Amino acid sequence: MKPFVQKLPKQEFKSFVSVTFSTPLFETPWHRHLENEILYIKKGYGTAIIGDFVGEFSEGDLFYIGSNVPHWFRKANEDLFCTVVVIQFDKSIFGNSFLNIPELAQIKKLINLKQALSVNYELDTSLIEKIKGLEDAEGFDHMSRLLAILNSISIKTKNSILTHEHINSFDSKGIIDEIMEYTFNHFQENIKLEDIAGLAKMSESNFRRFFKLNTKKSFSKFLKEIRIAHACKLLKDKNLFVSQIFHDCGYRNITNFNRQFKEIKGITPSAYRAQVLND
Incomplete structure (x- = not known):
């Protein structure tokens, strides 16, 4: 099986992806992508391999995965039904100077992170509702919600770094x-x-x-x-x-x-x- 540099299609009039995937689309091979990614596990549990991290995932988990960090999620057993909310965005959507304003310093730091985080959102209980509502948001609301989500992850949550060594090489033959x-x-x-x-x-x-x-x-x-x-x-x-x-x-x-x-x-x-x- 050939691994892929994943590229999810964007909806018309939207600059980034916000979508829900359920089994069998939940399961993907070892892959990476240029875009930063936020993953919220709505349902299911199993094993997560993210960069050099190996561990569990379960319902309610929230992950932030930086650009080009390879990852692989597998449900615990074949009959299990899993659902994940995926937000995927390229930092280029913010242009060359927008992230340089002082008010966005923490968001810029998060977006430039080349690691993966496990996000503990107990300090911001509204974060998951923002993530769930993003898929149906349109226009200005779509972008403003993304900024609010990134802001929450960067300053209102307790985050654990999962990956420690950046993987520059990527197997091209699967x-x-x-x-x-x-x-x-x-x-x-x-x-x-x-x-x-x-x-x-x-x-x-x-x-x-x-x-x-x-x-x-x-x-x-x-x-x-x-x-x-x-x-x-x-x-x-x-x-x-x-x-x-x-x-x-x-x-x-x-x-x-x-x-x-x-x-x-x-x-x-x-x-x-x-x-x-x-x-």
Whole structure:
């Protein structure tokens, strides 16, 4: 499957995209685009890979993805129905000087960000209504709502930076997307590097370099992050024992599972469960 530099069509008389996508249009391959993007998860949950970040997404999550940051969202299971509100805009719509006025300093900083953010909007409960209403807005209201949304994200929310290393390289043959799909579908199995390199039709040493160039991490770390993201989802079910969970995540012994979980999340599985269940 060939990855693409995504370009969503704009409606007539609108300078940027604001649209809702539901399954099966929710699911896209590993891709990037010149435009900045705001994603609000209206329904569904699963795994998000954004630049060098691997983690969960769930209903109510809000993401801001900077220009050219590659990303990939996959629902937790095949039968799940997912819906996302997408806002996609090129900063060129603001012209050469508009963003330079002092009143827009924080918005300019946000738009020029080459990273992705997880947006905590508890300080601005009206933000989601602004996002939902953008699709039907027209004329001046369409643009003014976008500025209001960007203003809220830049100064009225608590944002967590998700990506830390900018990915300059982008696979032009679809190999990374194929590897991600395979890993996502088989992470519960004993995946060997030689098998993955064979899938990519490369030697192990060439594949190691290729994967790191395109994701800023080793394949072993990527596989670990996929497994731990799945574990985090399962740990939210208080009826499941940790001894059950580590098997379902592709680990053969609980000691290795505990060690790798702490390495990725900074706390033990039991501590993570206590934290999320008490929130």
